[in-house]
Amino acid sequence: MNADSNTSKNPDPRDAATQPGPGAPSPEAAAGETAPASEPPAEPVSLDDDRVAQLEGEVAGLKDQLLRAVAETENVRRRGEREREETSRYAVARFAKELVGVADNLQRALTAVPAEARAADEALNNLMVGVEATERQLASAFDKFGVKKLDSLGKAFDPNFHQVVMEVEATGKAAGTVVQVLQEGYVIHDRLLREAMVAVAKQGDGQGHVDTTA
Structure with a gap:
């Protein structure tokens, strides 16, 4: 028996390994199943100038709020x-x-x-x-x-802190100067707590009275 007949009777096992078995999908079909289908690119949304201006106005309004x-x-x-x-x-x-x-x-x-x-x-x-x-x-x-006591004696009359009870003549002080404290005044921090009752130097003859109004 010659070599050709032996070859036909005993096929090469490597040829069998490369052949697809019964029911196996072809390489072309397998490639088609695994490759994802390509999607068409999204089309850009176009806005006209009026719409853009409207949206910008709304954003500016929300930012202001x-x-x-x-x-x-x-x-x-x-x-x-x-x-x-x-x-x-x-x-x-x-x-x-x-x-x-x-x-x-x-x-x-x-x-x-x-x-x-x-x-x-x-x-x-x-x-x-x-x-x-x-x-x-x-x-x-x-x-x-x-709470602090007012320092009034010798100071100029201040209607915000003093209440004049009387005017005193011939004191040698400038008119309106506090020459006597009859009742101490007090403040709490920077707020008046109680005004001081004082006597002030009187103005000279013909000069009228000290203005004790605020």
Whole structure:
């Protein structure tokens, strides 16, 4: 038997491996299944000039509204902080106004007792020492909460802080100068708590009276 017949009877196994089996898809079909279908490119949206201008106007309007809202929110926050600060600073104003009357009475008690009487009576002196300590403690509490006594004596009359009770002649001071404090005035921080009652120097003859109006 010759070689050609042997070859036909015994096919090369490599040829069988390269041949598709029964029911197997062809390479062309397999390539068609795995390759994605290409999509046509999206067409750009065209806007006319009027539409563009309208959209730009709407954006500008929304931006303006946003800025206004932010500004208003900031104003409300600052106003709230200022109101809280003022409430905190002046919360004791009414109470302090009542206490300045106590300070007046303590001062009257101290000025009513002369030094000679205190030196002659030990018990009275001890009592006055206690009153002085009470006055100092009250003054310290006033200072802690921003309550301060007005410095009026020798100053020019100020209708915002002084109430003129009388005018005094021949004082040697310029007209309108405070020459006597009859009742001390007080402020709490920068706000008037109680005006001072004062006497002021009177103007010379023929010059009328000091203008005590605000």
